[in-house]
Amino acid sequence: MQTDHWKSSSVNEIQILFQGAHIQWWIAGGWALDLYLGCQTREHSDIDVVILRDDHLTLHDYLRRDWELFKAHKGELIPWKHGESLPEKFDNIWVKKSGELFWSFQVMILDTEDHQWIYKRHRQIRRSLQDIGLESADGVPYLKPDIQLLYKGGSSVIREKDLIDFERVCSLMDVESCKWLKNALLVQFPEGHQWVDRLDERMRKGST
Incomplete structure (x- = not known):
């Protein structure tokens, strides 16, 4: 499956889509930094959204009618079946409109414990979930x-x-x-x- 075919959603499109999901979410990646700076500073080939693992089944149920979701692992993209709970090794989801060839956005899954975000590369690094995000002037949540x-x-x-x-x-x-x-x-x-x-x-x- 091609991983370089992108027709990336915009920040505004992501905001509209995710507002209906009733879960916590934040824009991540380069777009998060541009939201912090208050302007777009460079071209972005894709757009990333982060959610909590506790919400990943809720998000799948919300998106599945109009979107196709794939779990990424070791360079492979595998269809994510409805109702399939993902273990910790799966933290990267690729999403595209049903029937289309181009990817629209990625969803990164954050692991948590005791209301704290855990940095997966070194689990000693943690932070309160209340202190990992900011919000743009347009009401878009993004990672600090x-x-x-x-x-x-x-x-x-x-x-x-x-x-x-x-x-x-x-x-x-x-x-x-x-x-x-x-x-x-x-x-x-x-x-x-x-x-x-x-x-x-x-x-x-x-x-x-």
Whole structure:
């Protein structure tokens, strides 16, 4: 199945669609950072939405009449059957309109425990669910920039667009967000991380 055929939904289309699902959700990825910045800073080839694992069956039931959903695992896309509860190894869902060839959006599933979000790459990194998101002026929920940048900086491969996103957003983040991101990166990478010096610089400027 082709993974490079995209006709990405817009932020507004996602907002309209997900408002009817009656679950918690947030825009993620590069679009989340652009919502934080208040403008689109670059082209986006796709759009990501995050939900809680507790809500994944509710979302499937809501979407299944008009959409086809596939669970991604180890490079393979497998049809997600209605009523099929997904174990923790499945956290990435690809979605397209029924009968169409092009993908519309991806859904990332967040694992939680005791009302806390858990960072899957290092389960010691956690945060209250009440403190993982913000809302745009148009009422669109999105992941906070420090959490989104952790996903980008914590990846095994940091892409050029991730570096550009980091530099744009770091210069505007407050000291507490920079401190949280720095500490989280050093938990995952105790030997150090390439973004730490830039975060330290931003914190020095932000505290003067």
